[in-house]
Amino acid sequence: EDQVTQSPEALRLQEGESSSLNCSYTVSGLRGLFWYRQDPGKGPEFLFTLYSAGEEKEKERLKATLTKKESFLHITAPKPEDSATYLCAVQAGGGADGLTFGKGTHLIIQP
Amino acid sequence: DTAVSQTPKYLVTQMGNDKSIKCEQNLGHDTMYWYKQDSKKFLKIMFSYNNKELIINETVPNRFSPKSPDKAHLNLHINSLELGDSAVYFCASSQDWTGYSETQYFGPGTRLLVL
Numbered sequence: 001e002d003q004v005t006q007s008p009e010a011l012r013l014q015e016g017e018s019s020s021l022n023c024s025y026t027v028s029g030l031r032g033l034f035w036y037r038q039d040p041g042k043g044p045e046f047l048f049t050l051y052s053a054g055e056e057k058e059k060e061r062l063k064a065t066l067t068k069k070e071s072f073l074h075i076t077a078p079k080p081e082d083s084a085t086y087l088c089a090v091q092a093g094g095g096a097d098g099l100t101f102g103k104g105t106h107l108i109i110q111p
Numbered sequence: 112d113t114a115v116s117q118t119p120k121y122l123v124t125q126m127g128n129d130k131s132i133k134c135e136q137n138l139g140h141d142t143m144y145w146y147k148q149d150s151k152k153f154l155k156i157m158f159s160y161n162n163k164e165l166i167i168n169e170t171v172p173n174r175f176s177p178k179s180p181d182k183a184h185l186n187l188h189i190n191s192l193e194l195g196d197s198a199v200y201f202c203a204s205s206q207d208w209t210g211y212s213e214t215q216y217f218g219p220g221t222r223l224l225v226l
Contacts, residue, residue: 043201043220098159099215101154103153
């Protein structure tokens, strides 16, 4: 069974204090790893897709990396508006399979 | 322009009732999904539809039935609602599978409360 574990569950940082969120996964044949951001009362907002180990993607203060067992979401010099829950998800197998999500990391950036 | 929309946003109903949630996407995608997010905020796949064909059903009770009138819509019908059905339901869509993992785009969610 596909499994996704995110750590830490919650993280509180000062504005400008860089850190990383972890996503460990166990899947039979990874087709893609996804990072989403979810604000309270809203749907998940797509951030990145990673397909193979060694791949990296960046967007503003966020950078996602992928190895064969885990992915990291690095946040550089975060701002209060980066506060949200960050969700990691994997897709395995073939066809139009649903995503298997982790429980998320609740990130709070204090001014 | 809303890419994936859901109605209603909030739904409060009594146990035993039958209700429907509607989903529409204007992205031209061929596959649509329903996810359930429980009180612990854990998102779990329920169904996906590709070209009007049900692809997966993750051990969801048969009280839940997805219906797709066309490839832009995937509605969720729930019969005989139970207290445990209270959750946030998200619709999502993605491009047709081409052998790669296609990004899924999510709607804003429907918050269902069963009393």
